[in-house]
Amino acid sequence: xxxxxxxxxxxxxxxxxxxxxxxxxxxxxxxxxxxxxxxxxxxxxxxxxxxxxxxxxxxxxxxxxxxxxxxxxxxxxxxxxxxxxxxxxxxxxxxxxxxxxxxxxxxxxxxxxxxxxxxxxxxxxxxxxxxxxxxxxxxxxxxxxxxxxxxxxxxxxxxxxxxxxxxxxxxxxxxxxxxxxxxxxxxxxxxxxxxxxxxxxxxxxxxxxxxxxxxxxxxxxxxxxxxx
Amino acid sequence: xxxxxxxxxxxxxxxxxxxxxxxxxxxxxxxxxxxxxxxxxxxxxxxxxxxxxxxxxxxxxxxxxxxxxxxxxxxxxxxxxxxxxxxxxxxxxxxxxxxxxxxxxxxxxxxxxxxxxxxxxxxxxxxxxxxxxxxxxxxxxxxxxxxxxxxxxxxxxxxxxxxxxxxxxxxxxxxxxxxxxxxxxxxxxxxxxxxxxxxxxxxxxxxxxxxxxxxxxxxxxxxxxxxx
Numbered sequence: 001x002x003x004x005x006x007x008x009x010x011x012x013x014x015x016x017x018x019x020x021x022x023x024x025x026x027x028x029x030x031x032x033x034x035x036x037x038x039x040x041x042x043x044x045x046x047x048x049x050x051x052x053x054x055x056x057x058x059x060x061x062x063x064x065x066x067x068x069x070x071x072x073x074x075x076x077x078x079x080x081x082x083x084x085x086x087x088x089x090x091x092x093x094x095x096x097x098x099x100x101x102x103x104x105x106x107x108x109x110x111x112x113x114x115x116x117x118x119x120x121x122x123x124x125x126x127x128x129x130x131x132x133x134x135x136x137x138x139x140x141x142x143x144x145x146x147x148x149x150x151x152x153x154x155x156x157x158x159x160x161x162x163x164x165x166x167x168x169x170x171x172x173x174x175x176x177x178x179x180x181x182x183x184x185x186x187x188x189x190x191x192x193x194x195x196x197x198x199x200x201x202x203x204x205x206x207x208x209x210x211x212x213x214x215x216x217x218x219x220x221x222x223x224x225x226x227x228x
Numbered sequence: 229x230x231x232x233x234x235x236x237x238x239x240x241x242x243x244x245x246x247x248x249x250x251x252x253x254x255x256x257x258x259x260x261x262x263x264x265x266x267x268x269x270x271x272x273x274x275x276x277x278x279x280x281x282x283x284x285x286x287x288x289x290x291x292x293x294x295x296x297x298x299x300x301x302x303x304x305x306x307x308x309x310x311x312x313x314x315x316x317x318x319x320x321x322x323x324x325x326x327x328x329x330x331x332x333x334x335x336x337x338x339x340x341x342x343x344x345x346x347x348x349x350x351x352x353x354x355x356x357x358x359x360x361x362x363x364x365x366x367x368x369x370x371x372x373x374x375x376x377x378x379x380x381x382x383x384x385x386x387x388x389x390x391x392x393x394x395x396x397x398x399x400x401x402x403x404x405x406x407x408x409x410x411x412x413x414x415x416x417x418x419x420x421x422x423x424x425x426x427x428x429x430x431x432x433x434x435x436x437x438x439x440x441x442x443x444x445x446x447x448x449x450x451x452x453x454x455x456x
Contacts (some may be wrong), residue, residue: 012378053330067326070329071326078318079318094299098295098296099298101296138321
């Protein structure tokens, strides 16, 4: 492993939407990164030293340790200007941030977390069997979210406006985790399916689509670019 | 009530830390605002129209409806430059955002939410009696947070650096809710007590210190400026 502290390094967990968000933005910005997989549920001794919050992702960039996915991606957008993933006008910037919070807070607590907890984390950490009611609640909630995105995409090319932004990568990070275990009903909305197919076909998505988690096989269509 | 859509109006709930964060930043920026108290637990019919996420706060500003407290305060800092509540350097900006997330995510889920849920919201919404274990967990967790802030304040005048920032108002919003019901052990850290006494004495805090929630009396020291 390269121990040069100038190497950009991401401490992450493969199926965490917050880690994927940072990976996608790094890749979109063409920032080379060394990925270090962390079993955060085993409380690795160095995690709290790198991030006192004890959470992933942690990005080492230019010798600094950075934490909190939204704070990291806004930082990356500020230090690597091209391609810009934030618009310039305050009102447009608010809309990007509102939708980032929508996914990292509301979508995460209603959909990603319950489904991934039951179907993935309990298996990986050997902490019991899936609670089918929690999964069912998550699968019901995702429908409302897909419907909301559909109304957004009626008026916009991307989620927060006509340019791709941090909002799209935040949303795609969550969807990609669920899609790995095949829990997205893509038939519900052509607009949302097309949006995801378009973002998924970007070079930035390649590393995420190549992910393989031991013991948890990706859905057959997971890495396919033409899955409509 | 003034129905001019150009009036700045905040739909809020008095003891929500997220609403207080926006109120404090509005006041610090000297933006006059009309406060509209919402009983969000009764699902007011217009709430989802104003914010599809169905959450408070919602700010109407210059005719636009804005949601998500962090997205709102960053917007306010961008449209009203003076006083600046975000530093200029990307690394410093990251630190502010990391600490905002620390409070709105980690501190909120470990401290504010369990304590306020048990001691305040159950009473207001008449949905049962406090679970003393949840309160105890919250009171244990707040100690670790105060210790962490103490280490930050050893090297800095304000939480994220030597200038006051959104991080201080975010933290103060959470502490002020807990202080209303007297659940902060200010004796644990002189540094944190002094930090809170200083921010509390700013004119921006006046409206928050005048709050009175029917049926829930503030702690005797709540509005006192010299409480050390």
